[in-house]
Amino acid sequence: MDTAAHTLDPNALARLVIDALERTAFVLADPCDDPDALPTADTFAQIDFHGPTTGNVELRASRAFARNLAASILGSDASDITDMQSEEALRELANIIGGSVITALGGSDCRFSLGLPRLGRATALDNDTACTLDAEGERLEVHCHHVRAA
Numbered sequence: 479m480d481t482a483a484h485t486l487d488p489n490a491l492a493r494l495v496i497d498a499l500e501r502t503a504f505v506l507a508d509p510c511d512d513p514d515a516l517p518t519a520d521t522f523a524q525i526d527f528h529g530p531t532t533g534n535v536e537l538r539a540s541r542a543f544a545r546n547l548a549a550s551i552l553g554s555d556a557s558d559i560t561d562m563q564s565e566e567a568l569r570e571l572a573n574i575i576g577g578s579v580i581t582a583l584g585g586s587d588c589r590f591s592l593g594l595p596r597l598g599r600a601t602a603l604d605n606d607t608a609c610t611l612d613a614e615g616e617r618l619e620v621h622c623h624h625v626r627a628a
Contacts, residue, residue, distance in 0.1 A: 486622055492609040494578040495620050499613065502574055503550040507613035516610070516617040517542065524567040525576040526598035527588030531583050533624025535576045536600035537568055543616035544568045547582050551607075569595035577624055 486494075492509045499505040509518060519538035526534045539547075541564065542556075547554040548567035572595040580590035600623060608621045 482536060486579065486607050486608055488609045490582065491607050491620060491622060492611060493577070494582060495575055495609065495611060495618070498571065498574045498578055499547075499618075502571075504545055505547060505550050505613055507611040507618060510610045510617075511608040511614040513617070513619075516540070516612060516615070518616055519619055521565065521568055522599050523565070523572040523595055523597055525572045525595040526593040527576060527580050527590050527624075528593075528627070529580065529584065529588075530627055530628045531590075531624045533599040533605075533622065534622065535572060535579050537572050537575070537623040538599075538617070538619040538621070540617040541615055543618050546551075546614065546616060547571060565597055569597065575620060583624070 496507050499507050517540035519545045521539045521541050522532050524558050534596045544564035545556050545559045546566060548563045551567050566614045576592050581588055581590060584590050602623050606621055611618045
């Protein structure tokens with residue numbers, strides 16, 4: 479049984495997110511050296527997880543990122559995407575990244591449960607691992623907040 483505590487640093491989180499974007503939506507992204515140069519985040523999604531570590535993953539994105547994500551997933555033009563479709567796509571990305579995060583934190587003995595993704599801001603907990611990505615000129619921030627379960 480793998481009982482070692484696993485951690486997730488900003489670079490590892492960025493790699494998880496970049497891989498998820500490429501694998502599921504064919505969206506290219508890179509870590510951003512100058513987050514101030516990107517549009518502000520105005521669309522938010524989150525998902526909670528429970529296990530040896532309890533916390534949440536929060537996505538903070540520009541509205542255009544969410545719209546482009548939905549267009550890529552649905553195979554349509556971004557101008558045809560509704561706000562509801564872009565929000566659904568962001569929730570689905572939160573679900574995918576949440577699964578990748580609990581696998582990274584849990585190792586080979588992953589005993590976590592993952593909640594349902596929802597819109598809105600997450601409650602910050604003790605540890606915050608974050609990365610900001612430039613996804614074709616649009617902002618995607620991912621924050622993983624977590625505390626060791628008692």
